[in-house]
Amino acid sequence: MNDALPLRIFLASPGDTRDERAAVRACVDEHNSRRERETNMTYEVIGWEQTRGTARRPQESINELIAESHFLIALFKGSWGSEPGSPWGYTSGTEEELFTALLELGEAERPMRDIWVAFLDHASPNERIEQLRKQMSERHSMMYETIANIQELKIKLAQRLETWEALGGAKVVRRISLLPSSGKDVLSAANLRLNGEKLVELGQAELGQSSLEKAAALGGPTEHLAYARFLARHGDFDGARDLTQKAIDTFVDGGSSLYTPPAAEAFAAQAGVLRLQGRDDDAIGRLLHALTLIDGQRDQYAMKVSCQILDQLGLARQATGDLESARRDFEDALRFRREFHQDLDLCQSLVNLARLEVRAGNLQRAAEYSDEASELLRRVPPTALSANAEVLAAQVRLRLGRAEEGLSNAKRALSLNKKIASRRGQAISLLLLAQCCRAIGENDDAKEYAYACRELNGIMKDERGASKAQWILDELQR
Template structure:
């Protein structure tokens, strides 16, 4: 059943459609009142006025509100709107809001269900409004409506609300082919990135690399960081460093606001590459720099801040500084508990559990992992759930209880297969092989290790291959 909370409609429009905005809000209110008691689906309309003050570019805060919305209604009449600034060269805030909604529409994990564009009749619309409508018509990229007057707007929006009710409980990602007025291929770059990331997860490393590389050429920091992640995972640390530097240069050149979550993620990504290169002290400094780019009072930046605190804790743990690591993990956990995000809290508990393993407190580590498993039990499978099961298996190994570790490793393997996470599947197989070897079952251990080696080879994961080859060498001896 669909959540009883209202589905959010973001209303995007220039300043010349004030009356039409009132019609949209009134139509939604009327629809909710008419359907009350007959349906558990209702809607709420939000817009730029819902955004709190921020030190960042205001349009970025508006875009974050769109990312939390289920639908976008975009109205154009005569005006195009004013330029918002930013990296993609959008020439109006409404245009950026429309394309942000289309980007969200293509992402399976985001709530965006549909984007509706309405062109209201006017004798002399701005040329950019005309050009957008012509492009949508020529490319058949998405449906739009021609609106004669307010009565027509009310009727057609009501029909749209009815159709949305039928799809409210599901998300089908859609990729739209449309160019903004800047001519930059925003949507194509994002779609290539999503396609590349999915291909990598499915074990098609080479095809995924090509898509991610093209996305990085066409796109901006998000695409460059995605390509850097692939490069680092597959052993090209020099290339990964260069890709993160490309993203950093974007912000240092002034193309986008430096004090922003995305800029912080760019610096943190480079710090992650430094860690992989064995330059942990340099990485710690870069992570600390990344944190200075975030406003602690900006709630929308808290997720990024917590992720960086996690990475900083792992870096301290790597150099044996367990107390600073603990402080970073606990700071992240405290922030996540304040916002009440159970899944994010579970991530912090996993980090603390790994720290306890390093500190030799296996009982506390097991308690954290069991807590995560209990929290996530009955929820849709995600990688964090699989990570908790892997950690439990590793704890049981350290406790000389490999037979007790086997069921956890097998559950992790099943979960990773359900979510098509090939990297997680390879790790689960490796830990399962370790458990079987420690329990005195070398043939079972070799079977799982060779399956893990095959997956790591298909993905081009050199680090994973070396681990498995070491285990196979032990089996040979």
């Protein structure tokens, strides 16, 4: 008996392809029946019919289904389709579905494996269909077929299904160049963003910034927030806040796109910048508003964003001294992450709870949380969370009187923050290294780290950070 989960095919098409949609479903059913004794790989066709009623723009729910799909089939005949009210300028729902899938195809962590477009024979197809076919013939001819009738559709789709069996395993990222009817180059913007983020991750901060800046100029909220994160890590808080506001304005102006996880992320991103500026009360207001935008939404994406907002909310409340509320926020996030199996994100909850235990004076419990987080994160590529976990482990060991052990954590934190181009993280790591070295009597090294910390905080205009480094230097000179 075949108990493997089927691969999902999202079927996108305007309203004039009813017979062709039925033919696609029949063809997939026939393929599954024919192959059931030879392979455990089956397909499941889904479409807009699987979405539930929502107060949001309906297309947002459809796009979430695409985010969970492995393949997309788009059918075009005579009609282009109705305008979906998209803030990105798409002129039909089917076009938005196609480009949503193309974006997913370029993301390594998304399940989308391949896309197939069928242009069905029609006496006078919409002009936009002709423009799309011309573009694809010039750039991506392997991704489409011209179909004369339903019988040919079933034959060519059957061949495609057999080809897709080989793509059911590991994801191969593909970056596609194609313009939507609006002329907004959303795919190039996404490619620039992904390249920029990867360059920053590889320690090429200058090249990464260049790509992120170009992406923000060309793209939409996702690109604006990506560049804002870079600027915030680099100490340019004003530039980061301006970009988060630009992203927020897109959702506010879009109206029906406001009650969505991406809109909530934009408000949360601005709250993150406010927190870096020391404006925690203002950040709490932004974060509470962000949660209302996705209240009651229980899909994976919405819950992931909710947990990230709860993380920030707990940190902001902790900064204002409201430890009881902060603990509740962190524990809620941890519970949701366990329920929705967001395993890697559990590390963020562990780090947050460890910091809270430090604040409460429960250092041994804090060490247990931070050690578990560090252990898990050393198995994955470096991220800001990896650096934060190492910083926390060093801080806890320093307070426990185990500064020599904390020194190795602080060195790892500095290396990680250099790799991800976080100036603020580097400054914190340098301060920790100075503190650990001073505690174990390595005063020359402590001075060197403290000088570097003071200089870096001066560049970022962080007077508080610079004063902490200066205090160590003053103490070492006594």
